[in-house]
Amino acid sequence: MPDLRGRLTANAPLAPLTWFRVGGPAQVLFVPEDEDDLAYALARLPVDIPVTMIGLGSNLIVRDGGVPGVVIRLGRGFSEIVVEEGHRIRAGSAVPDVKVARAAQDAGIAGLAFYRGIPGAIGGALRMNGGAYGGETKDVLIEARGVDRAGRLHVFSNTDMQFTYRHCGVADDVIFTSALFQGRAGDPAEIAAAMAAITDAREATQPIKSRTGGSTFKNPPGHKAWQLVDAAGCRGLVVGDAQVSELHCNFLINRGDATAADIETLGETVRRRVQETSGVMLDWEIKRIGIPA
Numbered sequence: 424m425p426d427l428r429g430r431l432t433a434n435a436p437l438a439p440l441t442w443f444r445v446g447g448p449a450q451v452l453f454v455p456e457d458e459d460d461l462a463y464a465l466a467r468l469p470v471d472i473p474v475t476m477i478g479l480g481s482n483l484i485v486r487d488g489g490v491p492g493v494v495i496r497l498g499r500g501f502s503e504i505v506v507e508e509g510h511r512i513r514a515g516s517a518v519p520d521v522k523v524a525r526a527a528q529d530a531g532i533a534g535l536a537f538y539r540g541i542p543g544a545i546g547g548a549l550r551m552n553g554g555a556y557g558g559e560t561k562d563v564l565i566e567a568r569g570v571d572r573a574g575r576l577h578v579f580s581n582t583d584m585q586f587t588y589r590h591c592g593v594a595d596d597v598i599f600t601s602a603l604f605q606g607r608a609g610d611p612a613e614i615a616a617a618m619a620a621i622t623d624a625r626e627a628t629q630p631i632k633s634r635t636g637g638s639t640f641k642n643p644p645g646h647k648a649w650q651l652v653d654a655a656g657c658r659g660l661v662v663g664d665a666q667v668s669e670l671h672c673n674f675l676i677n678r679g680d681a682t683a684a685d686i687e688t689l690g691e692t693v694r695r696r697v698q699e700t701s702g703v704m705l706d707w708e709i710k711r712i713g714i715p716a
Contacts, residue, residue: 424464424467426463427460427464428455428456428457428460429453429454429460429461429464430453431451431452431453432449432451432454433450433451434448434449434450435448435449435451435452436448437449437452437477437480437485437489437490438485440477440480441477441480441481441483441484441485441636442479442481442483442634442635442636442637443480443483443484443634443635443636443677443681443683444677445484445485445677445681445682445683446484446485446487446489446683446713447485447487447488447489447490447683447713447714447716448489448490449475449489449490449494450489450490450491450492450493451492451493451494452493452494452495453493453494453495454495454496454497454498455495455497455498455500456500457500457501458501458568458570458576458601460500461495461497461570461598461600462570462574462575463574464574465570465571465572465573465598466573466574466575467574468493470572472492472493473491473492473493474492474494474495474596475490475492475493475494475495475712475713476494476495476496476598477495477496477712478496478497478516478517478543478544478546479519479542479543479544479547481542481543481544481547481637482542482543482551482637482708482709482710483636483709483710483711483712484636484683484686484687484709484710484711484712485683485712485713486683486684486687486711486712486713486716487683487684487713488714488715489713489714490712490714491713491714495598497515497516497598497600498517500515500517501515501516501517501518501546501600501601502515502518503515503518504518504522504523504526506526506530509605510530510532510534510605510606510607510608511532511565511603511605511606512526512527512530512532512535512604512606513601513602513603514526514545514601514604515545515600515601516545516546516549516598516599516600516602517544517545517546518545519543519544519545520538520539520541520542520543520544520545520548520553521538521539521542523535523538523545524536524537524538524539524618525618527604527606528611528614528615528618529611531608531609531610531611532606532607532614533606533607533608533609533610533613533614534558534562534563534605534606534607534609535558535563535606536558536617536618537554537555537556537557537621538553538555538558539556539618539621539622540555540556540621540624541554542631545599545601545602546598546599546600548560548602549564549567549591549599549602550593550599551589551590551591552584552587552588552589552590552591553589554589555621556621556624559586560586561581561584561586563605563606564581564584564603564604564605565580565603565605566578566579566580566581566602566603567579567584567599567602567603568599568600568601568602569593569598569599569600570597570598570600571594571596571597571598572596572597577597579593588641588642589708628670628671629668629670629671630670630671630676633668633674633676633677634676634677634678634679634681635668635674635675635676635677636674636675636686636709637674637709638673638674638708638709639673639674639675639690639707639708639709640652640690640693640694640705640706640707640708641705641706641707641708643703646701648705649671649672649673651697651700651701651703651705652667652673652693652697652705653672654700654701655693655696655697655699655700655701656696656700657672657692657696657697658672659672660689660692660693661689662685662686662689662692663681663682663684663688663689664677664678664679664680664681664682664685665677665681665685665686665688665689666678666689667689667693675689675690675709682716683713684715684716690707693705
């Protein structure tokens with residue numbers, strides 16, 4: 424790839440790139456310069472080399488054995504936010520969700536304040552139909568751009584995304600590069616107040632100052648995951664140095680020296696106990712990648 428402009432790093436540590444601060448290295452970490460550079464690399468990368476995409480690492484467990492193949496993480500070339508006419512915002516997929524909420528507030532665009540409550544980046548919000556505090560990505564997305572494993576660029580409408588609860592139906596090999604959102608006219612002061620209320624609610628009910636990964640399990644139909652975990656007696660449960668948060672028991676935390684195996688084992692223990700007590704099998708919301716030590 425003589426014309427590659429991005430940064431390649433062999434055996435790159437991934438733990439510092441995740442909120443849990445655990446996990447092994449990437450065999451190769453690639454940070455593309457921009458969308459064209461990403462497409463160039465994917466088009467020329469042999470098909471037998473696995474590709475794994477990571478974002479801000481807020482909803483991710485990297486297993487202790489690391490991740491084979493190429494791990495891609497988008498950087499500055501995917502971090503632009505542009506306010507467009509008609510109460511619209513275009514954002515690169517590396518932009519943190521909270522920055523989109525703030526840009527909308529500054530521009531007097533209502534409808535995007537819920538992104539203040541999602542601890543990730545736009546790429547993850549697209550892939551998981553990220554939502555919080557009454558809003559979801561499917562409610563505000565106009566279109567998303569992405570590059571597939573063969574290096575081809577696609578533009579996906581909201582319908583093309585096939586959104587369901589915490590899920591997007593676009594092929595897993597597509598790496599989203601940007602998104603266009605539709606808001607509505609709003610008062611900046613009212614939007615700021617709504618965002619402040621979200622901030623206060625998160626600080627009061629979630630262990631956001633701990634090493635955590637956000638909501639661990641999806642809410643099953645008709646249930647709240649945290650209530651099932653609590654009813655199964657798992658609040659405060661410990662495996663190694665990983666613990667179910669006592670503040671919000673749909674959060675797992677690294678108390679300092681946990682391994683990825685500790686965290687994943689704790690999660691599987693919780694799933695088993697919840698099934699035994701309620702008959703409900705919880706589905707992971709946190710993504711888990713790589714191989715065990």
